[in-house]
Amino acid sequence: MSIFSPGFYQNIPFHEYLEDPAINNSGLKLFAQSAAKYAFWRDNDKPGTGTQKEGSALHCAILQPELFETQFGKGSAPRVGSAGRVKWDQTNLTAIALTPGQWENVQGMTKAFEHTSCTVAQDLLSDGTPELSIWFDDPLTGLRCKIRPDYLRDDDIVIDIKSTQNGSPEGFLREIKRWGYNYQAAFYLQGVNSAYAAAGVKRRARTFIIIAVENFPPHEVATYMIPEEIITEAQMQINANLERYAECLEADTWPGYPNKIMIPGEQEETIYD
Numbered sequence: 001m002s003i004f005s006p007g008f009y010q011n012i013p014f015h016e017y018l019e020d021p022a023i024n025n026s027g028l029k030l031f032a033q034s035a036a037k038y039a040f041w042r043d044n045d046k047p048g049t050g051t052q053k054e055g056s057a058l059h060c061a062i063l064q065p066e067l068f069e070t071q072f073g074k075g076s077a078p079r080v081g082s083a084g085r086v087k088w089d090q091t092n093l094t095a096i097a098l099t100p101g102q103w104e105n106v107q108g109m110t111k112a113f114e115h116t117s118c119t120v121a122q123d124l125l126s127d128g129t130p131e132l133s134i135w136f137d138d139p140l141t142g143l144r145c146k147i148r149p150d151y152l153r154d155d156d157i158v159i160d161i162k163s164t165q166n167g168s169p170e171g172f173l174r175e176i177k178r179w180g181y182n183y184q185a186a187f188y189l190q191g192v193n194s195a196y197a198a199a200g201v202k203r204r205a206r207t208f209i210i211i212a213v214e215n216f217p218p219h220e221v222a223t224y225m226i227p228e229e230i231i232t233e234a235q236m237q238i239n240a241n242l243e244r245y246a247e248c249l250e251a252d253t254w255p256g257y258p259n260k261i262m263i264p265g266e267q268e269e270t271i272y273d
Contacts, residue, residue, distance in 0.1 A: 002144040004135040006198035012133040014148075022135055022146040023245060025187045029180060031248075032241050039254035051215075054102050055163050058213065059150055061110040062161060063130040072096055076103035105215060109163060112219030121211045121223050128153035136194035140239055141246040147191040158188050158208045163215040167222040172212055176226065181210060185226040186234040 002022040021042075023031075031038035057072050077097035078084035088097070098106065113121065128151050135146045151159035164175050176182055185208035192205040207225055214220045248254055 006136045009133040017133050022144040024146045025184050031245055034256050035248050035254040036256035057106040058109050059161055076100040109213045109219045116221040118221045121221050124159050134191050134195050136191045138242050141242050147188050156206045161211045164212045167212040167214045167220050182226055182230040182234040186231045
């Protein structure tokens with residue numbers, strides 16, 4: 001059971017946010033694939049991929065540069081098992097190790113963001129709070145949920161930073177569909193609004209905007225607002241997933257894929273009975 005009541009929390013360490021059992025967007029996304037897969041991920045350490053490490057480092061470098069050295073070290077990490085790595089680990093006790101390639105890429109993306117001609121991206125990261133942890137109760141199921149927007153502006157615009165392989169308008173639309181950014185947008189907007197309601201604040205999140213930074217030179221930067229129509233569609237699926245999650249949680253039963261021959265892409269009405 002979550003130890004956090006619905007509300008907005010500053011300065012919560014990321015590991016503490018992750019350890020809290022309230023369901024978040026990443027967990028719900030995994031649950032949508034398989035309840036068994038989610039339960040395994042919940043109960044076991046899930047190592048971050050190289051892309052995820054780069055993304056986390058980019059967020060830190062742009063949003064909280066004063067924490068970068070503590071969280072990611074004073075330089076790239078030598079290979080595991082080398083004498084240099086032993087020294088690096090001793091010098092960077094709390095840091096996540098980045099390979100030389102990852103380090104160079106993060107530095108390149110950060111520098112490109114600082115000098116981008118897309119200055120609207122820089123302007124968006126003003127008058128707000130970075131890395132705000134938010135807990136809220138889903139209005140349909142009552143489940144305690146959590147979100148951690150990259151940046152919540154004082155004018156109630158939710159900002160998220162993404163490294164991407166294609167920041168062009170057509171290419172990033174494919175990225176939205178590939179990675180389910182519309183589902184994240186729906187979950188985050190619902191979370192902010194539910195937390196406001198719990199606090200008795202008459203405010204609402206206005207929209208969800210992504211700052212996209214290409215993860216290869218010259219690291220072009222673009223900004224995109226997720227269209228309301230695909231957010232509404234995603235919210236319907238989120239509601240269904242949360243209802244099934246509540247059923248699994250109550251029964252403490254976490255089934256895997258159906259024991260049947262299926263057609264790829266065909267959705268089950270329910271696989272949790």
